[in-house]
Amino acid sequence: MYRAYRRQDLDELIDGMHPDARFKPVPSARVYEGRDDIRLLFEHDIHMLAEFDFRVISVQERGDCVLLHGKNRIREAGHVRDAPIYWVGRFRDRLLEHFEPFERIEEADAAFEEQA
Numbered sequence: 001m002y003r004a005y006r007r008q009d010l011d012e013l014i015d016g017m018h019p020d021a022r023f024k025p026v027p028s029a030r031v032y033e034g035r036d037d038i039r040l041l042f043e044h045d046i047h048m049l050a051e052f053d054f055r056v057i058s059v060q061e062r063g064d065c066v067l068l069h070g071k072n073r074i075r076e077a078g079h080v081r082d083a084p085i086y087w088v089g090r091f092r093d094r095l096l097e098h099f100e101p102f103e104r105i106e107e108a109d110a111a112f113e114e115q116a
Contacts, residue, residue, distance in 0.1 A: 018095035026051040
């Protein structure tokens with residue numbers, strides 16, 4: 001799915017989402033629910049987020065859960081800075097069902113342990 005995102009292949013990306021998916025890409029964003037709402041994020045809303053460039057650095061898997069370590073490029077008051085970001089995802093029937101961002105590794109680790 002990340003490769004599809006980087007290629008901007010939204011059809012492949014959305015096809016990887018569970019119909020009941022809850023997806024929050026970055027801490028400042030709202031939760032997007034369902035495939036149509038998630039498509040809205042990637043076609044429109046993503047361009048308005050302060051965190052405008054997120055990259056996955058590493059992936060840890062356990063069963064149907066993943067912990068992603070990444071970095072975010074954030075616009076604040078005319079400046080740009082990089083910050084670490086972590087995501088916890090859960091799959092159901094091989095489709096992404098839940099995706100949540102964390103700014104602190106401790107919170108992400110705890111959520112990952114709870115999900116796994």
